Amino acid sequence: MKVLLLGSGGREHALALKISQSALCSQLFIAPGNPGIAQCGTVVSHIGVNDFDAIKTFSIENKIDMVVVGPEDPLVNGIYDYFQQDASLQHIPVIGPSKEGAQLEGSKAFAKQFMMRHNIPTAAYQEFNESNYAEGQAYLAQHALPIVLKADGLAAGKGVVIAVSHEEAQQEFAQMIKDAKFGDASKKVVVEQFLTGIECSVFVLTDGTSYKILPTAKDYKRIGEGDTGLNTGGMGAISPVPFADAAFMQKVDERIVRPTVAGLKRENINYKGFIFVGLIKVDGEPYVIEYNCRMGDPETEVVMPRLQNDLLQLLQAVANGTLEHETIQEDPRAAATVVLVSGGYPEAYEKGKAITNIPANNDQQIIFHAGTKAAGDEIVTNGGRVIAVTSLASDLQEALTLSKQSAAQISFEGKYFRKDIGFEFVASN
Numbered sequence: 001m002k003v004l005l006l007g008s009g010g011r012e013h014a015l016a017l018k019i020s021q022s023a024l025c026s027q028l029f030i031a032p033g034n035p036g037i038a039q040c041g042t043v044v045s046h047i048g049v050n051d052f053d054a055i056k057t058f059s060i061e062n063k064i065d066m067v068v069v070g071p072e073d074p075l076v077n078g079i080y081d082y083f084q085q086d087a088s089l090q091h092i093p094v095i096g097p098s099k100e101g102a103q104l105e106g107s108k109a110f111a112k113q114f115m116m117r118h119n120i121p122t123a124a125y126q127e128f129n130e131s132n133y134a135e136g137q138a139y140l141a142q143h144a145l146p147i148v149l150k151a152d153g154l155a156a157g158k159g160v161v162i163a164v165s166h167e168e169a170q171q172e173f174a175q176m177i178k179d180a181k182f183g184d185a186s187k188k189v190v191v192e193q194f195l196t197g198i199e200c201s202v203f204v205l206t207d208g209t210s211y212k213i214l215p216t217a218k219d220y221k222r223i224g225e226g227d228t229g230l231n232t233g234g235m236g237a238i239s240p241v242p243f244a245d246a247a248f249m250q251k252v253d254e255r256i257v258r259p260t261v262a263g264l265k266r267e268n269i270n271y272k273g274f275i276f277v278g279l280i281k282v283d284g285e286p287y288v289i290e291y292n293c294r295m296g297d298p299e300t301e302v303v304m305p306r307l308q309n310d311l312l313q314l315l316q317a318v319a320n321g322t323l324e325h326e327t328i329q330e331d332p333r334a335a336a337t338v339v340l341v342s343g344g345y346p347e348a349y350e351k352g353k354a355i356t357n358i359p360a361n362n363d364q365q366i367i368f369h370a371g372t373k374a375a376g377d378e379i380v381t382n383g384g385r386v387i388a389v390t391s392l393a394s395d396l397q398e399a400l401t402l403s404k405q406s407a408a409q410i411s412f413e414g415k416y417f418r419k420d421i422g423f424e425f426v427a428s429n
Contacts, residue, residue, distance in 0.1 A: 003068060005029070005068045007033075011070050014368055016033075021310075036368060049070075052077075052082045059092055075273075094272075097269070097271040101293065106293070112125050126190075130187070150189065151176055152185065152189065152190055199278065201237075206261050207319075208321065210261075217302050231346070236418055276299075342371070342384050352380050369386075
């Protein structure tokens with residue numbers, strides 16, 4: 001099979017590596033890719049993930065057999081529908097939901113309404129916009145603290161604020177709606193009850209009828225150690241999640257995953273691809289914090305190395321509607337990812353810093369490129385999150401130690417990484 005993978009980050013590097021290892025893959029193209037991904041296939045750097053016309057032309061000219069979509073933007077923008085509605089593209093399966101299905105991520109309000117319709121456990125909420133702004137202010141004034149405010153639309157993982165005072169909540173609410181803090185994404189704001197518990201990520205692959213649950217993961221969003229400071233796209237991840245035992249996962253399956261997939265089918269929403277369920281465990285019970293319509297980043301960098309299946313075989317089963325016949329196989333080892341970021345991230349940072357001392361991949365460790373690019377003979381920084389180091393070992397402690405050792409070895413100006421990923425689950429970190 002000839003496969004076109006869309007994206008350029010650490011998630012796409014992890015997907016590219018897994019697809020390139022498949023016996024079914026004859027050729028892998030990645031658009032726009034990055035220098036690390038280039039080791040897995042042919043990078044098509046001039047095509048952006050939202051340039052549907054260019055993707056169409058490339059797919060036809062190169063006789064592409066499958067398109068795998070990494071990031072959320074093209075899914076929310078309707079790339080699945082674009083292929084379905086074009087007679088010259090209909091034969092090429094797109095791994096990812098329809099534009100309507102992608103609203104599970106594209107609109108927090110859509111997702112909440114969906115969960116309410118299908119009795120899927122989630123925090124209580126209200127939604128507000130310019131038209132009921134005053135009502136929103138009054139609601140915030142009497143709301144229990146802390147208060148969760150979420151921009152309704154896509155905000156690159158940064159559209160969530162947890163306000164610890166009513167004053168802070170009012171200010172954030174005003175900035176989101178009146179000052180367009182997150183652009184169009186915060187024209188509508190979802191205000192949620194704050195749930196106290198511990199979070200994890202569950203990844204589901206569905207063909208629209210049946211589904212398979214992939215290895216669990218937990219990511220670390222805050223920039224500072226001890227989960228302090230600003231939210232980021234993710235500073236690291238671990239897999240499996242120690243507290244997500246068989247009893248908890250049975251609850252997740254029965255109360256969340258099964259009704260989600262069944263609900264999509266009942267509402268005639270085309271969904272063939274990944275569902276990322278962001279969960280919180282509250283007093284032993286699972287609640288949905290959010291859905292994403294694709295794999296997470298950096299969780300993909302711990303999940304894919306632990307997935308022992310042929311990924312392309314699974315994706316082909318998704319396209320063919322035969323996923324029920326597949327069985328997920330997990331590496332028994334623990335995986336830990338540490339993300340190296342640019343100085344100043346998640347706020348202003350500089351690009352173009354030379355990266356040196358990148359270790360070679362081996363049986364226990366993979367270096368995933370996230371925000372990098374080639375500059376002559378050098379690899380330089382090209383984003384906030386630059387490199388993700390994933391290690392596999394018999395236990396989480398050892399995997400974390402290996403990842404931190406390589407993170408310390410890799411060098412670029414302003415480099416920063418958290419040294420406490422997985423801190424809740426190891427004796428000393």
